[in-house]
Amino acid sequence: MKRRALLAALPASFAAGRALAQTWPSKPITIVVPFAAGGPTDLMARVVGERMAKELGQQFVIDNTTGAAGTIAVGKVARAAPDGYTISIGHVGTHVANGTIYRNLTYNLLTDLEPIARLPANPMLVVSSDQLRAATLKELVELLKANPDKIPGGTAGMGSGSHLGALAFFAATGARFQLVPYRGTGPAMQDLVANQIQVMVDQSANSLPQVRAGKIRAYAVTARARSAAAPEIPTAAEAGYPMEISIWHGLWAPKGTPPEIVARLNAAAIATFQDPDIRRRMEDLGQDIPTPTEMAPAAFAAFHKEEYARWAKILEAANVKVE
Ligand code: MLT
Numbered sequence: 139m140k141r142r143a144l145l146a147a148l149p150a151s152f153a154a155g156r157a158l159a160q161t162w163p164s165k166p167i168t169i170v171v172p173f174a175a176g177g178p179t180d181l182m183a184r185v186v187g188e189r190m191a192k193e194l195g196q197q198f199v200i201d202n203t204t205g206a207a208g209t210i211a212v213g214k215v216a217r218a219a220p221d222g223y224t225i226s227i228g229h230v231g232t233h234v235a236n237g238t239i240y241r242n243l244t245y246n247l248l249t250d251l252e253p254i255a256r257l258p259a260n261p262m263l264v265v266s267s268d269q270l271r272a273a274t275l276k277e278l279v280e281l282l283k284a285n286p287d288k289i290p291g292g293t294a295g296m297g298s299g300s301h302l303g304a305l306a307f308f309a310a311t312g313a314r315f316q317l318v319p320y321r322g323t324g325p326a327m328q329d330l331v332a333n334q335i336q337v338m339v340d341q342s343a344n345s346l347p348q349v350r351a352g353k354i355r356a357y358a359v360t361a362r363a364r365s366a367a368a369p370e371i372p373t374a375a376e377a378g379y380p381m382e383i384s385i386w387h388g389l390w391a392p393k394g395t396p397p398e399i400v401a402r403l404n405a406a407a408i409a410t411f412q413d414p415d416i417r418r419r420m421e422d423l424g425q426d427i428p429t430p431t432e433m434a435p436a437a438f439a440a441f442h443k444e445e446y447a448r449w450a451k452i453l454e455a456a457n458v459k460v461e
Pocket residue numbers: 173174177178179180231293294297298299300301321322323324
């Protein structure tokens with residue numbers, strides 16, 4: 139479009155955005171979840187959707203669009219109308235690592251999406267089925283080293299949080315397990331409990347309930363200090379394998395969503411994590427809740443960019459790629 143035509147069009151699009159914002163939300167809002175129901179991202183979406191619905195007076199619909207470690211879901215939102223009715227939930231895997239791992243993504247994670255709010259972050263647990271013959275992290279590492287790439291372990295696909303957790307575990311211990319991809323760590327957890335797979339590095343929000351129910355075994359938490367939610371679980375460093383990885387979630391809208399709508403979505407997300415009951419529930423699952431300042435769109439955008447650059451270095455050095 140010629141510069142003069144573009145300049146002429148600007149006021150019209152600005153006015154259209156303001157008009158849209160004045161009547162928004164006038165219909166249900168869809169949160170596109172990149173993984174199967176029952177996993178930690180789906181849980182976060184339901185917690186956020188339920189409370190934001192109250193804040194905004196409009197229903198939130200959960201759309202689990204799985205496949206390709208979340209890249210299908212994120213592409214769906216990147217191409218959606220920027221009208222505030224389709225938003226993306228994801229995390230350091232789907233909205234950061236995938237930008238480096240997948241060579242032919244149909245979208246740019248830093249320019250095709252509008253950051254809405256940073257959400258809580260949780261450490262990961264190294265867990266196994268309760269049948270595995272390993273009582274400590276050291277014994278697990280020895281067992282895996284004696285059976286390289288043979289013992290099946292769950293992930294949610296290349297670039298998922300559980301895949302990044304597995305890579306961090308491999309780097310820290312020199313041991314490897316077989317990577318079995320699922321449409322999410324909800325289904326993977328079902329197979330771990332059933333001893334169909336034997337090991338996983340999984341978000342505490344997904345694993346802690348099963349550990350507490352005695353259905354799986356936890357060896358370590360991937361954080362500098364033990365989690366207040368599970369002080370009995372040692373850090374990986376205490377067993378001699380220092381590894382730190384935290385999976386943070388976030389909300390995004392398609393690029394071009396009116397700033398007034400982004401601001402109202404952000405305010406509703408902030409209100410969600412000011413709710414004492416939600417805070418207690420999140421903290422009980424090992425989640426660290428960001429402050430309202432950290433959750434602000436501009437602060438989240440800066441954080442997103444920093445994480446993107448940090449993980450690009452890690453993944454390029456490890457030559458993790460999907461052609
Ligand atoms: C999920 O919700 O299934 C997880 O976030 C997948 C993952 O490990 O990234």
